[in-house]
Structure formats: C-alpha cells, structure tokens
Amino acid sequence: MSQKAYSQGSTFPATKPGVLRIYSMRFCPYAERTRLVLSHKNIPHEIVNINLKSKPDWFLALNPLGQVPVLQIDDKIVPESTATCDWLDDVYPENRLQPADPYRRAWDRVYASYNGSLLSNDPFELHTNLEGVKKHLQFFEDKLRARGDGPFFGGSKPCIFDFMFWPTFVRLPIIAIIKENPAANIDENEFPTLETWAKAMKELPAIKDDAFDVERHAIFFRGHVKGTPDYDMFLDE
Known part of the structure; x- marks a missing residue:
C-alpha cells in the first residue's frame, strides 16, 4: 500500500478481514504515539x-x-491517540505497557494531560513561551527522577506514557530552528534525567523505525505554518 496521503476524491482502499489498519499522517505527533505502540x-x-x-x-x-x-x-473503529494506545494494550496484552499499579497508572494519566497542554488544538503549533516549555520539562524531570527506577517512566521498560511524551519532546527543538533562537534548545545539563531518558528512548527499535530527525520535522512545520504542508515529503528519496 502506498505511503502517499489519500485526499479528497480518492477511492477508499479496501480493508482485508482481520487486518488491523491505522489511519495516520506521517508527521502528526498524535498518530506517532499510536504507531510507536504498534511497533x-x-x-x-x-x-x-x-x-x-x-x-x-x-x-x-x-x-x-x-x-x-x-x-x-x-467493524471496529477506535479514534484518538490515548484511546487507541489503551485499546491496543488491552487487546494485544503481550509486552504490557499500562502499569499494573493503579496509583502509578492514574499518575501516568495525569502526566498525559499535562503533556497535552504543551500542544495547542493544532497538533503542530508548539508553544513558543520558553519559560512555559521549561516549566513543563522541569515537571517531568522531577517526576521521572522521583520514580527512581528509570530510565523510562515505566521503569526498566517503557510504558504507554513514554510513547505519549516522546512525540512532544522530540519536536521541542523545532522552536529553536523556526524562531532562529538557540536558547530554545533543550539543555541536557538542565534536565539530566530527561536526557538519560531520551538516550534510552532513541535505542528502542520502535523509535528508530518511526522517527524523523528534528530538521525534517522543521521543514514540514514551515510548510504547515504557511498553509502548504507537503504530506508526502521525502517519499521520493
């Protein structure tokens, strides 16, 4: 099946019995969450x-x-990134991602909500208030350090929140590129626990297989801001 994006007027690609399908967009942080869990x-x-x-x-x-x-x-349809990730973990329970501890699972939901406030209703419109961004990062830095069983929020293995947070975290350096403001770069010395987390995340096969680097995200983001996003960008390479 082609990776190119289906648009208005296209013919519906027929489904196959028993085959799971994700409707996605290659640069969408919300869809990336679900793709990472699938992978x-x-x-x-x-x-x-x-x-x-x-x-x-x-x-x-x-x-x-x-x-x-x-x-x-x-005949089953599940929308929305949080719902899709939870559903996948319930229906495909091997390599479980949701914490067994109800208290920890509840706090992962709190983290997900706080993470969501870093993105506006437009999933590509990152907040450019650097103090606000750093406030969020400090929250996660402190919470991850307090858990003490890292490197992941899930401990020695990633949990769903690790995959919910990653697409946000990896897009933050876009601010530095778009705004031409090096001060927006994440200082690894300021957030050492998150830096260790990020290094561990980058070693996961799911991250290696799915992620674009920040420069490519920035190229797409510039087109999005201008109202001319190229959803098929880099497919011809």
Missing part, C-alpha cells in the same frame, strides 16, 4: 496516510472529527 508491541498492521488539508469523504465517515489516528479492524 513496540510488534502488532501486525497496515498504514493508510491521510491528507489532513483535503480529507477524503470516506475518512470523515469513519471519524467525523477528521483527526488521526484512527484504528480499524473489521
């Missing part, structure tokens, strides 16, 4: 990318909000 848990799936500026009618029929990610298998 980390080695769940067989196919990917259908969507042009979010010119959404196909058949995609809007699946999710009237017009947002990715959306999971589909047979």
Whole structure:
C-alpha cells in the first residue's frame, strides 16, 4: 500500500478481514504515539496516510472529527491517540505497557494531560513561551527522577506514557530552528534525567523505525505554518 496521503476524491482502499489498519499522517505527533505502540508491541498492521488539508469523504465517515489516528479492524473503529494506545494494550496484552499499579497508572494519566497542554488544538503549533516549555520539562524531570527506577517512566521498560511524551519532546527543538533562537534548545545539563531518558528512548527499535530527525520535522512545520504542508515529503528519496 502506498505511503502517499489519500485526499479528497480518492477511492477508499479496501480493508482485508482481520487486518488491523491505522489511519495516520506521517508527521502528526498524535498518530506517532499510536504507531510507536504498534511497533513496540510488534502488532501486525497496515498504514493508510491521510491528507489532513483535503480529507477524503470516506475518512470523515469513519471519524467525523477528521483527526488521526484512527484504528480499524473489521467493524471496529477506535479514534484518538490515548484511546487507541489503551485499546491496543488491552487487546494485544503481550509486552504490557499500562502499569499494573493503579496509583502509578492514574499518575501516568495525569502526566498525559499535562503533556497535552504543551500542544495547542493544532497538533503542530508548539508553544513558543520558553519559560512555559521549561516549566513543563522541569515537571517531568522531577517526576521521572522521583520514580527512581528509570530510565523510562515505566521503569526498566517503557510504558504507554513514554510513547505519549516522546512525540512532544522530540519536536521541542523545532522552536529553536523556526524562531532562529538557540536558547530554545533543550539543555541536557538542565534536565539530566530527561536526557538519560531520551538516550534510552532513541535505542528502542520502535523509535528508530518511526522517527524523523528534528530538521525534517522543521521543514514540514514551515510548510504547515504557511498553509502548504507537503504530506508526502521525502517519499521520493
């Protein structure tokens, strides 16, 4: 199946019985969360990318909000990144990502909510208030250090929140590039626990297989800001 994004007027790509599908967009941080969980848990799936500026009618029929990610298998449809990640962990319980401790699981939900405030309603519009960004990072620095069983928020192994936070964290340096402000770069000496976490995350096969580097994210982001995002960027390389 082509990685190119399906747009308005395209024909619905027929599903196959029993085959899990994710409707995604290659640069979307929310869809990236779900793709990372799929990859980390080695769940067989196919990917259908969507042009979010010119959404196909058949995609809007699946999710009237017009947002990715959306999971589909047979007659089951699950939208939204948190719901899709939790559903995948419940339906495919091997290599469990949700903490067994209810208290820890509850706090992971709190972390996810706080992480969400780093992104506006537009998933690519990062806050440019550096003090606000650093306040969020300090929160996660302190919480991860307090858990004390790292390097991951899940301890010796990643949990769902690790994959929820990563797409946000990896996009923060875009501020430094777009605003041409080196001060926006994350100082590893200021957040040493998060730096150790980031190094451990980068070694995970799911991260290596899915992630773009910050420069490519910035190239896409510039097009998005101008209203001309290229959803098929870099596919011809």
